[in-house]
Amino acid sequence: MASRGGFSNRLGFIAAAAGSAVGLGNIWKFPYEVGENGGAAFLVIYLACAFLICLPIMLAETAIGRNTRLNPFGAFNKIGNRRWGLVGLLGVLSGIMILSFYNVVAGWAFGYFIQIGFGGLLSEGVNYGDYFGGFVSDITDNLLYSIGFMILTALIVAGGVQKGIERWTKILMPLLVVMIVGLISYGLTLDGAMDGLSFYLVPDFSEITANTFYTALAQAFFSLSLGMGALITYGSYVGKDDSIVGAAALITVADISIAFLAGLMIFPLVFSQPSIEANAGPGLVFVALPGIFETMGGIGPFIGASFFLLLCFAALTSTVSLLEVPVAFVTDQFKTNRKKTVYFVATFIFFVGLPTMLSQGASDFFTNFVYYGGEDKDFFTLIENVFSDLALPLGGFFIAIFAGWSWKNKGFQKELYFGNAALEGTFLEKMILFMVRFVSPFVVGAIFIISVLQIFFNISLF
Numbered sequence: 001m002a003s004r005g006g007f008s009n010r011l012g013f014i015a016a017a018a019g020s021a022v023g024l025g026n027i028w029k030f031p032y033e034v035g036e037n038g039g040a041a042f043l044v045i046y047l048a049c050a051f052l053i054c055l056p057i058m059l060a061e062t063a064i065g066r067n068t069r070l071n072p073f074g075a076f077n078k079i080g081n082r083r084w085g086l087v088g089l090l091g092v093l094s095g096i097m098i099l100s101f102y103n104v105v106a107g108w109a110f111g112y113f114i115q116i117g118f119g120g121l122l123s124e125g126v127n128y129g130d131y132f133g134g135f136v137s138d139i140t141d142n143l144l145y146s147i148g149f150m151i152l153t154a155l156i157v158a159g160g161v162q163k164g165i166e167r168w169t170k171i172l173m174p175l176l177v178v179m180i181v182g183l184i185s186y187g188l189t190l191d192g193a194m195d196g197l198s199f200y201l202v203p204d205f206s207e208i209t210a211n212t213f214y215t216a217l218a219q220a221f222f223s224l225s226l227g228m229g230a231l232i233t234y235g236s237y238v239g240k241d242d243s244i245v246g247a248a249a250l251i252t253v254a255d256i257s258i259a260f261l262a263g264l265m266i267f268p269l270v271f272s273q274p275s276i277e278a279n280a281g282p283g284l285v286f287v288a289l290p291g292i293f294e295t296m297g298g299i300g301p302f303i304g305a306s307f308f309l310l311l312c313f314a315a316l317t318s319t320v321s322l323l324e325v326p327v328a329f330v331t332d333q334f335k336t337n338r339k340k341t342v343y344f345v346a347t348f349i350f351f352v353g354l355p356t357m358l359s360q361g362a363s364d365f366f367t368n369f370v371y372y373g374g375e376d377k378d379f380f381t382l383i384e385n386v387f388s389d390l391a392l393p394l395g396g397f398f399i400a401i402f403a404g405w406s407w408k409n410k411g412f413q414k415e416l417y418f419g420n421a422a423l424e425g426t427f428l429e430k431m432i433l434f435m436v437r438f439v440s441p442f443v444v445g446a447i448f449i450i451s452v453l454q455i456f457f458n459i460s461l462f
């Protein structure tokens, strides 16, 4: 296994998996989804999805990965059969497609770092909403930033997993948390902060629709890097004497806490700026934050640039895990040279992302790409809907069914006992099995059906 590398110790795996989990999903996607889906009611459902449905699936993924020490396709083929291999393939494909758009958004964050730090973006009279619209439709800038980001990702993955990510995450994630907490404290002093807090923390359950459920579930999968085998691939680096249960619980708590803090940060800032609506969509953090940095005076550009730089690092530890999945697939299955594979796959995914980049106003064709669910959708939305909102929960559904029902000779339980022998026969073990067998598949399956009807046919069941 030497060529696959390994993490230095248990904390190494936790740091890397948390690095994969914490990223744009927490700080860019989660807040705008809360904003679009009625605030606190969404938060409540999201928390339930993360802990009750996704955490058991995380155990299953990690266990499959450690047991087989292979990429998702190879793993399912080894302990399942050829048909299960298809679930692995779906995961590899999802990884490719998610990275293709994730890299574009990471490019936006990178661009904001440059523009705030060195381009004088924070100046009086700038309308940050208009600026964002212009920024995402400017193809030259976007190309540069996203090429830069993909190159960084590829360099880290080519350097080997453990060297690359562990170090970054251990230093930079705490710094990101400090930055967010600092901004929360600042935000709470602003006019309107309390309205923001009550939007985020006081649930109005009349806001709940079918939309709320599937968005929350899909977001929990996305944020925890679940359903496509990222943690099968990372699980292959966990030692046999480490407890998977403890690690998964820690990773979930860390990831969800950072998303929660991001919400605490953003909503007071949004509500303190009358020109910004909570349901502004994907531009929310890019529109709400610069206005606040501007109010900080001389130190604003420094704080703003540091924020977006830290966000870039968080995104980088996620893009690394996304790239690792197809790279591990190709090197495991076709015995190719790892470095060459990394550069080839990264280049390929970069090109797959071009239509997404063009779909934010630069090209009419990709901006109004398809019609479904009652309106024209851009290419980005299509890829997000199919490969993140649908494919991740679907992958998670099959992973739970596999671990709970199909993995022979109690393979799943036995894998959990390694590094955690005391688990055998406990209530916790029974709980885990019950969740993996019944709760996760049933709930995910039901929500999946609701999602398809809603997203593609605009049929709302409630």
Ligand code: PHE
Residues within 6 Å of the ligand: 020, 021, 022, 023, 024, 025, 026, 098, 221, 222, 223, 224, 225, 226, 228, 230, 318, 319, 321, 322
């Ligand atoms: N969890 C990452 C984030 O929240 C995104 C991701 C999804 C990474 C799936 C890997 C796999 O930013």
